Amino acid sequence: MKKHKIAFLINSLSSGGAERVLTTLANNFIKTYEVSIITFISTPPFYDIDKRINVIPCFDIIRPSTNPFQALIGNYRLFKKIDNIIKNNDFDLLISFMTTANVLGIGVGKLNKIPVIISERTNPYHQQLPRLWQWLRTISYRYSDILVVQTETIKKFFDGKINQDKLRILPNPISNELTTNRILNNYSNKKNVILNVGRLTPLKGQEMLIRAFAQTNHKGWELWIAGNGPEYDKLKKLINELKVADQVKLLGLVKDTPTLYNTSKIFAFSSTYEGFPNALIEAMHFGLACISTDCPTGPAELIKDGENGFLVPMNDIKAMGEKLTILMEKPSKIEEFGEKSVLTVRQYEEYNVISKWENIMKRLI
Structure with a gap:
């Protein structure tokens, strides 16, 4: 029987809580699925990754933008790169981690007609997001198939912003x-x-x-x-x-x-x-x-x-x-x-x- 193909999407594989959780999930899912990890930039993985997992960086490096126009162009290029990777690999499911990846992942998922699970990894009550990304989060998250949060408090933030049937509380696993x-x-x-x-x-x-x-x-x-x-x-x-x-x-x-x-x-x-x-x-x-x-x-x-x-x-x-x-x-x-x-x-x-x-x-x- 052919294995389903799953892609994770995250900024990078550097050190951090989100990166550790994603790595733990990917190392488990490779037993049942074909697993790839799409990263915005190429960085050596801080945590050990199963050799069967395909890591696909979008770019070697992304330079910080100095004005809104540069930011718009940069995010468009990133979106198109992710879209091309998804199209070329025929994935069955996309799982994204952290706000920027979530917003881009939802758009790419809809274009390619594949389900998207998004995972919010920080406390949105205190997260310092530019207004544009706050707006994009509010608009886009409702179009995800599942939104995973880690605590009841964070779930309450999204009450009324997204269908309750799509909300799941899943804590981080201890690897x-x-x-x-x-x-x-x-x-x-x-x-x-x-x-x-x-x-x-x-x-x-x-x-x-x-x-x-x-x-x-x-x-x-x-x-x-x-x-x-x-x-x-x-x-x-x-x-x-x-x-x-x-x-x-x-x-x-x-x-x-x-x-x-x-x-x-x-x-x-x-x-x-x-x-x-x-x-x-x-x-x-x-x-x-x-x-x-x-x-x-x-x-x-x-x-x-x-x-x-x-x-x-x-x-x-x-x-x-x-x-x-x-x-x-x-x-x-x-x-x-x-x-x-x-x-x-x-x-x-x-x-x-x-x-x-x-x-x-x-x-x-």
């Missing part, structure tokens, strides 16, 4: 790669490390976390921050000013996150908003005791304050420092939260989420 490399019940071999994983941007709140850590009695503990981004120099300067350079480590972009999770005891999540807190779920999956800001959206759906972790107000340095101190001083609380965290996120393990995706796809092809 089998992470599960395979997970070491549980290993508390005695862990280090006194507080871990944060995320891009170094103001939205991820690492400045607040560093200040909170500096205010604690952190003797014998270290704070590790894994990620890169535009805030690196600013955070490095802050670390030196607070005289915590021996305790706070900026690790840069780390591909081997399982080793970090297996090594650390506490995970501190300091974001001001999220589409879906991938790093927090991964840390809970590895049995870390987690402290998170109560930001929109996701943390409050995962952590019940005081039961399986701590929630603190956003940008509250004092509250974050107090909760860090509680965990640093109570090893039994770290173990308790860690054990409960593992149970909390079982529903996000790969096989559970993949089966839900496949049920949606089978309705369309």
